[in-house]
Amino acid sequence: MTDVLELEGVIKEFGDEVVTRVLHGVDMRVHAGEFAALVGPSGSGKSTLLNILGLLDRPTSGSVRVAGKETTELTEAQRTALRGEALGFVFQFHHLISALTAAQNVMLPLGIQVGRMTSEQEARAVEALGEVGLADRAGEQITKLSGGQQQRVAIARALIKRPPLLLADEPTGNLDTETADDVFKMIRAKSQESGIACLFVTHDPALAERCDRIFKLVDGLIVDVRPGANAGS
Amino acid sequence: MPTTLFLALSFLREGRTQSALISAAVGMGVAVIVFLSALIGGLQVDLLAKTLGTQPHVTVSRPEEQPRALWADQEDGAIVLTRLEQAAQRQRGLTGWQQTLEDIERASGVEACSPVVAGPGFAVRGTVSKAINLIGIDPLRYDKVIDVRSRLVEGRMVRGGAEAAIGVELADSLGLSLGSKLRVQAAGGRTELFTVVGLFDMGNREVNERWVLTPMRAGQTLLGQVGAITRIEVRLPDPFEADEVAKALSGRTGLETESWMQTNGQLLAALRSQSSSSTMIQVFVILSVTIGIASVLVVSVVQKRRQIGILRAMGSSRGDIARIFLFQGGMLGVLGSVVGVALGAGVANLFRSVAVDDAGEPLFPILLDTQLMVTASVVAISTGLIAALLPALRAAQLDPADAIRHD
Numbered sequence: 001m002t003d004v005l006e007l008e009g010v011i012k013e014f015g016d017e018v019v020t021r022v023l024h025g026v027d028m029r030v031h032a033g034e035f036a037a038l039v040g041p042s043g044s045g046k047s048t049l050l051n052i053l054g055l056l057d058r059p060t061s062g063s064v065r066v067a068g069k070e071t072t073e074l075t076e077a078q079r080t081a082l083r084g085e086a087l088g089f090v091f092q093f094h095h096l097i098s099a100l101t102a103a104q105n106v107m108l109p110l111g112i113q114v115g116r117m118t119s120e121q122e123a124r125a126v127e128a129l130g131e132v133g134l135a136d137r138a139g140e141q142i143t144k145l146s147g148g149q150q151q152r153v154a155i156a157r158a159l160i161k162r163p164p165l166l167l168a169d170e171p172t173g174n175l176d177t178e179t180a181d182d183v184f185k186m187i188r189a190k191s192q193e194s195g196i197a198c199l200f201v202t203h204d205p206a207l208a209e210r211c212d213r214i215f216k217l218v219d220g221l222i223v224d225v226r227p228g229a230n231a232g233s
Numbered sequence: 234m235p236t237t238l239f240l241a242l243s244f245l246r247e248g249r250t251q252s253a254l255i256s257a258a259v260g261m262g263v264a265v266i267v268f269l270s271a272l273i274g275g276l277q278v279d280l281l282a283k284t285l286g287t288q289p290h291v292t293v294s295r296p297e298e299q300p301r302a303l304w305a306d307q308e309d310g311a312i313v314l315t316r317l318e319q320a321a322q323r324q325r326g327l328t329g330w331q332q333t334l335e336d337i338e339r340a341s342g343v344e345a346c347s348p349v350v351a352g353p354g355f356a357v358r359g360t361v362s363k364a365i366n367l368i369g370i371d372p373l374r375y376d377k378v379i380d381v382r383s384r385l386v387e388g389r390m391v392r393g394g395a396e397a398a399i400g401v402e403l404a405d406s407l408g409l410s411l412g413s414k415l416r417v418q419a420a421g422g423r424t425e426l427f428t429v430v431g432l433f434d435m436g437n438r439e440v441n442e443r444w445v446l447t448p449m450r451a452g453q454t455l456l457g458q459v460g461a462i463t464r465i466e467v468r469l470p471d472p473f474e475a476d477e478v479a480k481a482l483s484g485r486t487g488l489e490t491e492s493w494m495q496t497n498g499q500l501l502a503a504l505r506s507q508s509s510s511s512t513m514i515q516v517f518v519i520l521s522v523t524i525g526i527a528s529v530l531v532v533s534v535v536q537k538r539r540q541i542g543i544l545r546a547m548g549s550s551r552g553d554i555a556r557i558f559l560f561q562g563g564m565l566g567v568l569g570s571v572v573g574v575a576l577g578a579g580v581a582n583l584f585r586s587v588a589v590d591d592a593g594e595p596l597f598p599i600l601l602d603t604q605l606m607v608t609a610s611v612v613a614i615s616t617g618l619i620a621a622l623l624p625a626l627r628a629a630q631l632d633p634a635d636a637i638r639h640d
Contacts, residue, residue, distance in 0.1 A: 056546060056634040077550060084548020095543045095637065097240070099247035111236040112548045157547075 003065070004086075004164045004197045005030040005053060010062035012048050012220075022048045024220040025062065030197050032164065035188055037208035037228065038201045040217035046201055047169075049217065053199065054167050055083045067164045084113055088158035088196070090187065092170040096142045096153060102129055103138040106157045113161065128156040132186060148179040152186060159190050166191055166198040172207065184210070237553050240544075241560035244533065255529045256568040262522040263573020263613045264580060266515050270605050271581040273511045275598035277504055281472065284500055287440045288493055289378050289466035291479045293337060293346075295327050296489040326350070326461025333486050334465055340485060342478045345377035346467045348449065352456040354419040356399075356445060358407045365403065366443045367417060369452015378468040381433050381446065387411055388431035393448045398431035400441030417445060419455045427451070519616055526565055526620035530558055534628045541628050542636025551629040558628050562621020563614055570613035574606045 005028070012023040022045045030036050040046050051057035052064060055071055064071045067086040071079060088109075089095075096105045104117075107125035111117040126138045132152040134145075142150060151171060158166055168187055172180035184200075184207050191198045200211055208214050209229040216224035245252045327333070330348055337346045350369040355362045372390045376382050381398065382390055388411045391398050397415055409415060409429050418424045427447060435441060453459050469478055475492035483490040494501050534541070541554055581599050588596045 051634040054546065054634075056632075056637070080545070080548055080550050083546065087546075089543075089546050091543075091637065095539060097243070097540050097543070099240075099243040104243070108236075108544075109547045111239070112544070112553070115236055117234050117236050117239045 002032045002068075003029045004032050004067055005199065006063070006065040007053070008063040010049075010052060010059045010064060012045070012052060012057075013060045022220050023052075023059070026217070026220070026222055028215055028222055028225070030165065030199055032197055033192070033195045034213065035191060035198045035200065035211050036213045036215060037211035038199055038215045038217060039203070039205070039208045044217045045220040046217055048220075050167060050169055050199075050201060054087060054089060055079045084109065085161075086163050086165060088161065088163040088166040090151070090154050090158045090166065090168040090171040092173040096150060096157070098142055101139050101141055102134060102145065102153045105142060105153055106160055109157060109161050124160065125156070128160045129153065131190065132156045147175060148182065151175065151179075151183050155183070155187055155190065159194060159196065162194050162196065164197060166196050168198055168200045170201050170203065173203065180204070180207070237556040238560050241557045241564065244537065244557070245561055245564060248533065251529060251533075252565065252568075255525055255565055256572060258525050259522050259565055259569020259613055259617070260572030260576055262518045263570050263609050264577035265518050266612065267574055267577025267601075267605060267609045268580050268584075269511055269514060270609070271577070271599045271601045272584070272597060273507060274605065275600035277507065278600050279598040280500070280504070283436055284497060285472055285493060286384075287379060287435050287437050288496075289347075290469045290472050290475045290493050291467040291482060292464050292491045293333070293467065293482055293486060293488050294464035294491075326458040326463065327465075327488070328461045330462050330465065333488065336486060337465060337467060337482060340478070340482060342469055342471070342474055342481070344468045344470045345374070346465055347371055347374035347378045348462040349375070349464050349466050350449060350452045350456055350458050350462045352420060352458075352463065354417050354445070354455070356403060356407060357416040357418055357424075358409065361407060362418075363403060363406060364443065365417070365445045367419060367445050367447065367452060367455060369447050369449045369456070371449050375446075375466075378466045381435070384433045384435055385431050386434050388429070390431055391446055391448050392430075393450070395425060395427045395451055396430045396448060397427035398433055398446040399429055400444050401432050401434045402438060402441035403443070403445070404429070404432050406442070415445075417447075417455065419457070421457050423455050423457065425451060425455050519612065522569070522613070523616050523620040526562055526617055527623055529565075530562060530621050530624035531627070533561070534558065534624045534631075537628075538631060538636045541631050542633045545631070545633035546637060554631075555625040555629040558625035559618055559621045562617040562619075562625070564617070566614035566617025567610075569617070570610035573613060574609055577609070578606065 007026050007028045010023055010026040011021065013019050013021045026049060038046060048057070052059050055066065059072065066082060069082060071082065074082065097108065100108070103122055103125040106128050107117065107121040110121040110124065126135060129135050129138050132155055134149060134152055134156070137145060137149065142153065145153065166187070171187065172183050175183060187198060187200070202208050211228040214226055214228055215222050334346060334348055337343060348371060352367055354365050354367040356365045372392065376390065386401060388398070397417070399409065399415070404410065407415070411429055411432065413429045415427045415429055416424055417427055435444070453461065467482070469475060472493065475494050479490040479492040544554060578601055581601050584597065585595045585599045590596055
């Protein structure tokens with residue numbers, strides 16, 4: 001099975017005089033189309049690891065391969081380009097652009113990729129919003145949508161380019177149980193439909209158990225990798 | 234539309250109150266620049282036109298005679314100390330001037346040149362006599378250097394023979410009108426009877442009282458300078474190049490040259506200090522506008538820190554982020570320049586129509602041209618871009634991971 005994400009011996013240290021090691025040699029692989037959970041207590045290094053996986057930060061040492069490309073030696077510009085091509089992001093707080101409408105937010109990754117905003121992109125964005133049940137809200141300003149709707153817009157934005165890997169950083173952390181369940185199901189369904197692998201970071205053990213595999217990070221090390229007890233539900 | 238421009242417009246639209254306020258501030262600054270430049274430019278052009286309306290930009294004449302000591306050095310090496318006294322300058326004509334005239338005409342930076350024979354004299358009518366400045370001219374050439382024709386209030390320019398054009402003040406004081414006979418006596422004692430064919434008003438009392446223009450040949454005869462002239466008067470396309478052109482012409486002809494800038498030192502100093510004051514005011518206005526735009530954009534970078542992080546996560550380069558803020562600065566400049574040019578031109582026109590004399594003529598000349606408006610707009614847009622540079626660089630340098638997690 002092809003891996004869209006391969007980490008080998010990833011170490012991350014912060015500080016010059018007083019060095020703090022946050023990641024102690026992380027090894028993990030996420031297969032193409034797989035829906036994996038990353039769990040761990042606060043301070044275990046999840047955010048640091050996610051920044052490295054998302055090519056927003058560099059490891060101190062070790063290897064990070066995204067969509068088959070070794071990323072540690074890439075230049076800033078190459079990392080930015082790969083981030084745009086191969087990764088989709090969904091965050092705990094939707095992080096949408098408040099100045100834009102729902103459709104404009106969704107089409108933005110396409111616009112950034114080609115450097116121009118076009119009507120074709122907008123049509124695709126409206127279609128993508130339809131897939132998350134928001135076709136009728138395409139022209140609304142983001143600020144007029146509810147938290148759940150905003151998160152669905154963020155999902156549509158993350159998936160519009162069909163990236164091989166979706167990084168979801170506690171996307172349900174700020175939602176009530178019912179909406180969180182909706183959002184989880186939506187991410188799972190959309191990534192499965194499109195064959196997109198997803199690394200779903202969560203504090204919710206029940207949601208984690210519904211993933212194909214669970215990576216457990218404790219004190220900067222993956223201490224457990226196992227299948228989800230209710231995978232596929 | 235480019236994505237960066239689209240985002241810049243969206244950000245400006247989102248903070249529309251802030252954008253409107255800063256555009257208004259830029260507009261006020263541009264309006265001050267437009268109004269001040271129009272007023273001071275108009276005053277300077279008017280003053281310069283009045284001053285240079287009756288004098289050439291450069292005068293080429295024969296060098297003054299220098300006295301020489303006959304026995305300064307003895308053969309035995311002894312030096313006899315002498316006191317050299319400057320002799321009174323004789324009226325010496327410039328002969329063979331035709332070649333020099335052609336040479337000057339071909340020189341770069343020269344628009345027109347004209348030979349002139351001039352000297353003091355008296356205009357006599359009955360028992361009244363007035364001191365005058367007798368000027369013999371080639372009318373066609375002279376008009377290109379000193380525009381008398383458009384200032385004729387009656388009659389025409391001299392053409393030939395014993396014709397004279399005189400100033401309105403001289404005509405008044407001697408009771409002359411078109412067709413009157415005027416006896417002119419030159420300093421050397423020669424006299425000639427002229428017919429008045431034109432009356433001019435050069436806008437300068439002294440000129441109107443003293444100038445008597447005659448055809449070249451009549452002037453030469455009267456002043457005892459047959460075949461010779463006193464000087465060549467030169468007009469330049471740019472009066473402020475007079476010093477340089479005068480120097481070049483001196484080297485070219487070997488004659489003495491004098492620019493209007495040498496003879497009007499005080500006026501020039503006044504014009505320069507006026508320009509300096511105006512420039513200083515404009516510089517401070519531009520600085521205020523720059524700081525205003527920069528502060529708004531710096532705040533915007535802080536407010537949009539997280540969104541900048543998201544854009545970077547989605548694949549925007551540092552250059553893209555910088556461009557978003559540069560576009561915002563540029564657009565604030567464009568908006569401000571449109572508002573400012575309209576406001577400045579409006580205020581200038583209002584001032585022109587309100588500040589008038591009893592005859593309804595504007596008290597202050599206003600020079601409001603397209604070039605001024607284009608320059609003010611370019612300054613406003615450049616100011617916007619320069620002001621946006623620091624915030625743009627700051628935004629581009631943001632670490633995306635930090636920016637996304639920013640609270």
